[in-house]
Amino acid sequence: MQSSNILDVTIPLVSRETQLSFNGLTYSASRVKPILDNISGTFRSGMLTAIIGPSGAGKSSLLNALSGLRAKGVHGTILINNEIQDQQQYRRLVTYNTQEVALLPNLTVRETLEYAVDLRTRSSSTKKQKVVQDIIGVLALQKCINTQARLLSGGERKRLSIGQDLISNPKIMLFDEPTSGLDSESSYQMVSYLKELTKQDRCMISVIHQPSSDLLELFDDLYVLSDGKCMYSGSLHDLIPWFESVGLVCPQYYNRADFVVKLASTSNPDKSKIYQLMYQMESVNKNKPPALLPSEQNRLKGRQYPTSAFNQFITLTRRTTLGTVRNFSLSVLRFVGLIIFSLFMGLIYRDIGKDASNIISNTAFINLSLANVVFVNSVAVILSFPTEASVFLREYRANCYSVAAYYGSKLFADFIPMMAGNCCFFAIGYFLTGQPTELERAVGYGLVVLLMGWFAQIYGICSGCVFSIEIGTFLVPSSLLPMLLFGGFFIRFDELSVALKPLVYTSPFGYAFKAIGQALYGNNRTDVGCSEGGECFYSSGEDILKMLDMENLNYWNEVSGLGIIIVILHVILFICLLIKVR
Numbered sequence: 001m002q003s004s005n006i007l008d009v010t011i012p013l014v015s016r017e018t019q020l021s022f023n024g025l026t027y028s029a030s031r032v033k034p035i036l037d038n039i040s041g042t043f044r045s046g047m048l049t050a051i052i053g054p055s056g057a058g059k060s061s062l063l064n065a066l067s068g069l070r071a072k073g074v075h076g077t078i079l080i081n082n083e084i085q086d087q088q089q090y091r092r093l094v095t096y097n098t099q100e101v102a103l104l105p106n107l108t109v110r111e112t113l114e115y116a117v118d119l120r121t122r123s124s125s126t127k128k129q130k131v132v133q134d135i136i137g138v139l140a141l142q143k144c145i146n147t148q149a150r151l152l153s154g155g156e157r158k159r160l161s162i163g164q165d166l167i168s169n170p171k172i173m174l175f176d177e178p179t180s181g182l183d184s185e186s187s188y189q190m191v192s193y194l195k196e197l198t199k200q201d202r203c204m205i206s207v208i209h210q211p212s213s214d215l216l217e218l219f220d221d222l223y224v225l226s227d228g229k230c231m232y233s234g235s236l237h238d239l240i241p242w243f244e245s246v247g248l249v250c251p252q253y254y255n256r257a258d259f260v261v262k263l264a265s266t267s268n269p270d271k272s273k274i275y276q277l278m279y280q281m282e283s284v285n286k287n288k289p290p291a292l293l294p295s296e297q298n299r300l301k302g303r304q305y306p307t308s309a310f311n312q313f314i315t316l317t318r319r320t321t322l323g324t325v326r327n328f329s330l331s332v333l334r335f336v337g338l339i340i341f342s343l344f345m346g347l348i349y350r351d352i353g354k355d356a357s358n359i360i361s362n363t364a365f366i367n368l369s370l371a372n373v374v375f376v377n378s379v380a381v382i383l384s385f386p387t388e389a390s391v392f393l394r395e396y397r398a399n400c401y402s403v404a405a406y407y408g409s410k411l412f413a414d415f416i417p418m419m420a421g422n423c424c425f426f427a428i429g430y431f432l433t434g435q436p437t438e439l440e441r442a443v444g445y446g447l448v449v450l451l452m453g454w455f456a457q458i459y460g461i462c463s464g465c466v467f468s469i470e471i472g473t474f475l476v477p478s479s480l481l482p483m484l485l486f487g488g489f490f491i492r493f494d495e496l497s498v499a500l501k502p503l504v505y506t507s508p509f510g511y512a513f514k515a516i517g518q519a520l521y522g523n524n525r526t527d528v529g530c531s532e533g534g535e536c537f538y539s540s541g542e543d544i545l546k547m548l549d550m551e552n553l554n555y556w557n558e559v560s561g562l563g564i565i566i567v568i569l570h571v572i573l574f575i576c577l578l579i580k581v582r
């Protein structure tokens with residue numbers, strides 16, 4: 001590992017001692033018994049503190065409460081340097097690395113850090129490069145600097161995630177089991193990195209599961225939880241004497257962490273001595289000034305971000321575009337899928353649009369094309385958005401950018417690749433099937449195909465925002481099928497029961513089909529051809545529209561209907577994002 005003084009050059013040392021303390025902290029969820037039961041403690045800067053305890057003792061709940069991730073049901077006092085911080089200031093000072101590492105899978109280590117620097121600092125590009133270099137150095141990421149995040153090892157992913165947090169130079173860093181999934185050597189290395197970071201007077205706090213004796217030695221302080229109560233808070237050095245004071249002696253050569261966790265377990269028969277220790281610890285910890293939680297006292301009045309709204313938008317757009325281009329399902333799969341399908345359809349329905357005797361087949365082609373555009377575009381997004389959403393959540397909570405900046409950039413960045421794929425799809429299918437060559441009709445048809453691609457994209461993002469990949473991949477196709485059914489091709493409006501008729505107005509396929517019908521056969525089209533020997537009952541556009549139950553419709557009215565559905569979905573997406581970050 002490199003020495004930390006390289007880091008000092010660009011990431012300023014935390015200037016003064018920082019102390020995180022909490023008093024009378026209680027967290028109750030739905031259970032009658034509190035998960036954290038009126039606990040207090042202090043974490044000091046320059047120290048690496050381990051939170052240990054048996055499974056279910058409340059370790060993650062404590063970190064969630066201290067990070068501000070969980071405010072509902074939390075009561076008590078959280079202070080930094082004996083002061084209550086407002087929510088925004090608190091987020092600047094404190095970072096939280098959860099067990100799940102949220103990274104954009106298709107960005108390399110260097111790119112991930114570069115974008116993180118662009119979003120979190122305002123300095124010159126030379127300084128930004130220096131910060132990236134320093135973080136790569138201090139977290140020993142040189143070896144994988146050009147490796148995409150999806151290919152990194154578990155330890156490298158965790159270090160990269162810590163590196164992102166380091167950019168904003170937090171004074172207090174919280175970690176939930178940073179060694180989970182790592183072997184003993186990698187775990188030791190990981191905790192050594194955390195230890196290294198304490199040299200800058202940072203306050204480092206980590207939940208750690210069953211640390212080996214070697215690993216435990218790296219920690220300065222311990223905070224031991226037992227069933228939501230504090231059993232010990234203090235230096236590792238004083239741990240054993242504290243237990244010995246009530247006659248609980250750690251056997252020689254026994255791992256101290258195992259000894260303590262065993263005592264803290266609810267199945268331990270020596271309850272009276274444990275209660276005595278908890279009681280004593282409570283009175284030691286409780287000498288702190290009373291105050292309110294930051295979330296209760298100082299509700300956020302307006303957020304300030306490290307960079308301007310414009311910079312947030314541009315950086316996020318660049319990053320999302322890069323991620324989209326490198327994303328297999330969003331680029332290759334979507335593009336190739338659309339092209340292959342349009343070639344396939346074009347060959348099957350070759351020149352069908354030139355012959356009025358094939359009018360039913362032509363409408364089948366139109367509906368199949370629309371279905372394909374919608375299914376391919378929406379499914380491609382469902383597969384990728386949930387990963388992105390977890391990165392958005394993490395960065396939003398770290399105060400990197402606004403919901404509006406993310407929302408705008410997401411729509412903008414995905415729009416061009418989506419359009420490109422759908423334009424090719426439309427053009428190949430349109431010309432192979434021999435649809436009319438007038439520019440006006442082609443543009444009218446093409447516009448509807450693009451709008452359907454847009455609808456599919458936003459529908460998929462909304463689903464990805466609300467549901468997991470598993471649920472989304474089931475729900476989206478199964479909700480699209482009824483929309484297709486009510487689109488006017490599979491069953492006519494007048495054949496539907498009265499109760500079902502309103503559903504027709506909610507179907508984007510319906511608006512699209514009718515608009516395409518108008519584009520192809522409206523405007524007094526008279527040149528619908530008829531092959532020799534073909535039975536052409538309908539030779540004019542007007543007759544065809546009558547047969548399709550589309551007479552007296554207006555192209556722009558149908559396009560507007562589709563547009564309204566798209567606008568509503570945009571509003572829903574924005575609301576979903578706001579709810580997600582609450």
Ligand SMILES: Nc1ncnc2c1ncn2[C@@H]1O[C@H](COP(=O)(O)OP(=O)(O)OP(=O)(O)O)[C@@H](O)[C@H]1O
Nearest residue numbers: 029030031035053054055056057058059060061062
């Ligand atoms: N929202 C919730 N609703 C109900 N119970 C909850 C909730 N959150 C946590 N719990 C319960 O609170 C207890 C403490 O959970 P927590 O995740 O903090 O434990 P932990 O010490 O981190 O455990 P582990 O080491 O297994 O991760 C557990 O019994 C858990 O089931």
